[in-house]
Amino acid sequence: MPHLKVTPFDASIIDARLPESSIMTFRARALKGDDEIIGVEHGGEEFLLQLKPDSKATLLKYDKVTRPLKVNLLKEALDKVSKELGLEIRSSNIALSNSKPPLSSAYFKKIEDFETIEYPKKKISVEVGFGSGRHLLWQARKNPDTLFIGLEIHTPSAQQVLRQIELQGLENIWVVNYDARLFLEMLPSNSCEQIFVHFPVPWDKKPHRRVISPSFLAESMRVLRKGGRLELRTDSDNYFWYALETFFSVPKTEVEVRKNEALEVTSKYEARWRKQEKDIYDVYVKCNEDSAERDLRIDFNFTSVKYTKNLEERLPKKAVVCDGYFVHFERSYKIGDNALLVKCAFGSFDRPEHKYILIGPDGSRYFASVPVKTTVNQSAHRKILELLLQKENNV
Numbered sequence: 465m466p467h468l469k470v471t472p473f474d475a476s477i478i479d480a481r482l483p484e485s486s487i488m489t490f491r492a493r494a495l496k497g498d499d500e501i502i503g504v505e506h507g508g509e510e511f512l513l514q515l516k517p518d519s520k521a522t523l524l525k526y527d528k529v530t531r532p533l534k535v536n537l538l539k540e541a542l543d544k545v546s547k548e549l550g551l552e553i554r555s556s557n558i559a560l561s562n563s564k565p566p567l568s569s570a571y572f573k574k575i576e577d578f579e580t581i582e583y584p585k586k587k588i589s590v591e592v593g594f595g596s597g598r599h600l601l602w603q604a605r606k607n608p609d610t611l612f613i614g615l616e617i618h619t620p621s622a623q624q625v626l627r628q629i630e631l632q633g634l635e636n637i638w639v640v641n642y643d644a645r646l647f648l649e650m651l652p653s654n655s656c657e658q659i660f661v662h663f664p665v666p667w668d669k670k671p672h673r674r675v676i677s678p679s680f681l682a683e684s685m686r687v688l689r690k691g692g693r694l695e696l697r698t699d700s701d702n703y704f705w706y707a708l709e710t711f712f713s714v715p716k717t718e719v720e721v722r723k724n725e726a727l728e729v730t731s732k733y734e735a736r737w738r739k740q741e742k743d744i745y746d747v748y749v750k751c752n753e754d755s756a757e758r759d760l761r762i763d764f765n766f767t768s769v770k771y772t773k774n775l776e777e778r779l780p781k782k783a784v785v786c787d788g789y790f791v792h793f794e795r796s797y798k799i800g801d802n803a804l805l806v807k808c809a810f811g812s813f814d815r816p817e818h819k820y821i822l823i824g825p826d827g828s829r830y831f832a833s834v835p836v837k838t839t840v841n842q843s844a845h846r847k848i849l850e851l852l853l854q855k856e857n858n859v
């Protein structure tokens with residue numbers, strides 16, 4: 465990833481350059497340690513650069529949390545900042561390239577795209593953890609009137625399937641590189657035909673990491689249309705019994721079970737299990753009811769939060785753990801005397817959000833982008849507000 469190594473310099477020169485800088489918007493100093501952050505605005509995006517001093521060379525690099533998707537924007541920003549500050553470069557890897565960034569495809573969607581997305585087809589189906597994508601690609605070829613949303617947390621698999629989509633000229637697959645357990649919440653109610661969960665990781669030792677859970681079942685039933693199905697296929701006896709127990713814990717469910725059913729397409733995993741003559745179970749859960757629409761009134765405003773003297777000292781030092789979510793103010797940076805940049809982790813334990821919060825004398829906001837609009841993030845945001853305000857009132 466792009467970075468520069470420069471001869472150590474006094475970071476206070478940034479303050480002098482800020483008023484006429486074409487790119488730098490603020491300088492923030494860590495309250496603990498001697499690293500610094502430079503706020504930049506470039507190419508229509510705002511993001512952060514980090515300065516890490518060392519006795520031999522200072523590292524000027526990108527910040528992971530606010531990193532823009534286009535790597536060239538980062539490289540240009542590093543180049544401009546180093547020139548505006550007149551830094552002496554020791555080593556650099558910011559030569560501009562024309563290569564396509566990974567995951568750049570019209571068929572790759574980010575979770576936040578779903579806040580406003582238009583669905584090109586009436587019928588939608590979802591596949592969770594598509595792996596090599598054999599089943600997903602096959603379904604899409606066979607059902608051109610259906611949009612298939614494939615969810616996969618393993619980025620190389622997502623990249624490989626995106627290549628296949630383009631090679632095979634398919635136009636009805638979207639690939640999302642995100643945790644399925646949180647993603648389903650982004651879909652409208654009663655919108656899906658099928659949700660496929662084929663050979664999920666059994667997580668025998670860490671069952672809380674399993675895809676199937678009571679909340680996943682509830683979300684699946686919400687997004688499935690009446691008559692739609694959640695389809696689990698597994699080679700694991702444990703997972704099979706666990707899933708049945710989960711499905712039957714709901715008062716009214718219609719569950720169908722099959723053993724060693726041959727499907728028209730065999731995934732890589734399935735081929736391996738078949739060779740070993742393992743039993744394979746299918747469990748279908750039918751959705752029998754229409755669901756109410758989602759509540760979309762999620763907002764991430766900081767209405768009355770302003771910087772007040774010594775706020776940094778009043779922030780909780782440890783993670784605040786609540787029912788189903790947490791908030792952790794990880795690191796604070798001071799901007800001048802009356803503003804704070806706080807790096808914060810929050811939300812679900814499995815897929816936490818990482819954001820910076822900019823707290824100024826006139827108001828506050830998430831820096832660069834707001835969290836994904838999920839209910840767990842909304843709960844965490846409310847907790848953040850409470851923590852920031854409660855502390856102010858207690859002074």
Ligand SMILES: C[S@@+](CC[C@H](N)C(=O)[O-])C[C@H]1O[C@@H](n2cnc3c(N)ncnc32)[C@H](O)[C@@H]1O
Nearest residue numbers: 593594595615616617618643644662663731733
């Ligand atoms: C055992 S593989 C099965 C892959 C494929 N379905 C098949 O049958 O060959 C499980 C896949 O699920 C993905 N996965 C695990 N947890 C996930 C989650 N919470 N959301 C999305 N994908 C997940 C893994 O990265 C892995 O590719």
